[in-house]
């Protein structure tokens with residue numbers, strides 16, 4: 001992020017615009033929405049600018065900006081559409097200590113003006129660092145659609161009611177009150193009876209909430225999917241956005257954590273998926289402690305919590321502590337991996353069952369029904385299988401599996417860094433090494449990628465093929 005978005009208080013402060021022609025109009029229109037004192041310099045002023053000057057909305061001097069004009073200005077815009085004039089304006093502005101923006105010239109500007117959705121006092125600023133103005137306009141249109149024109153009015157009424165709502169305890173109770181108001185109650189009252197009805201509704205809502213009991217904490221055990229935030233369920237997203245405390249695993253990506261409220265307490269309780277558990281008791285203790293204090297806890301787990309997620313242990317602990325909980329399923333890594341290679345995990349005539357295996361369990365490498373797995377046509381999604389790959393390969397071949405059975409490894413499924421290695425059982429070990437697979441990865445036994453996906457690299461001498469990067 002090269003440009004850091006902030007909101008600048010312009011009340012009563014001087015903003016200078018060098019240039020009074022048509023080129024300066026868009027910026028002037030924006031500035032006139034603010035409470036700044038706007039001073040415009042430039043010969044050949046556009047009729048609109050002259051009219052604004054006459055109405056007293058800005059001060060116009062119909063001559064070029066000169067040294068001394070920018071004294072005390074906080075911002076200076078160069079909008080002459082003339083390189084020499086703009087350069088001179090920038091010098092004058094900088095000498096006066098103002099931040100300078102040259103319209104349509106990113107490199108010469110110290111700040112840029114974002115696209116703005118104006119629902120005063122609610123404003124949304126959209127910036128793309130100059131990279132994609134068309135995208136900014138599209139986002140602006142989307143946001144405008146999302147925020148009805150009444151948004152500003154509802155926010156202003158809320159502001160006048162803020163002091164009254166302090167009778168509710170700080171935190172969840174107040175937040176819930178305002179969420180209800182902004183999500184539905186406010187707009188409904190406005191449609192029914194205008195501003196007066198909104199004020200009336202706020203009063204009755206406050207009475208209703210005041211009469212109800214203390215808030216109760218709870219824990220949502222949420223599957224966040226394989227990493228791509230778009231692969232989260234709507235419910236997972238909502239509960240994450242509402243959470244006071246977030247306990248998250250290593251597999252949960254930063255893009256997903258971004259969705260939490262800024263005030264939420266974020267606690268990393270990462271543990272590797274195998275071997276000695278890193279303080280499962282500690283995770284349980286944290287969830288219980290926060291829920292007891294009335295918090296809504298989001299316990300985020302990569303993929304689907306019902307698959308290799310140690311879900312039962314956490315539920316038992318919550319039951320014992322008498323804490324309310326719910327489970328939100330997610331997209332498991334095997335589904336994302338199969339989607340990533342364009343193949344189905346089951347197929348009529350090939351495999352009518354799918355094995356979901358772990359390479360590791362509490363006792364080390366996990367034993368399986370190797371005989372069954374070794375049969376032609378069987379398919380398995382192997383989780384946590386990297387360390388155990390030699391063991392798995394050996395066991396399967398010992399039980400008669402064909403060394404030419406296709407095996408596909410999908411690392412970082414659904415993420416930008418997704419990597420696919422396509423090989424055969426006899427070369428699994430070698431392919432993992434040469435493919436530089438570090439995990440997290442799912443080994444899809446019995447499946448090969450869709451032909452159209454195009455393989456970019458072939459690992460000699462085994463014929464294993466690697467495809468990276470693209471989804």
Ligand code: SAH
Pocket residue numbers: 226227251273301302303304305306307308309331332333334336337382383384385410411412413414415439440441442443
């Ligand atoms: N509950 C998770 C699995 C947790 S066990 C789920 O349903 O996906 C951890 C293992 O999941 C990793 O060792 C790896 O085998 C697999 N895994 C998780 N996320 C993955 C991803 N994005 N790509 C590939 N494998 C992943």
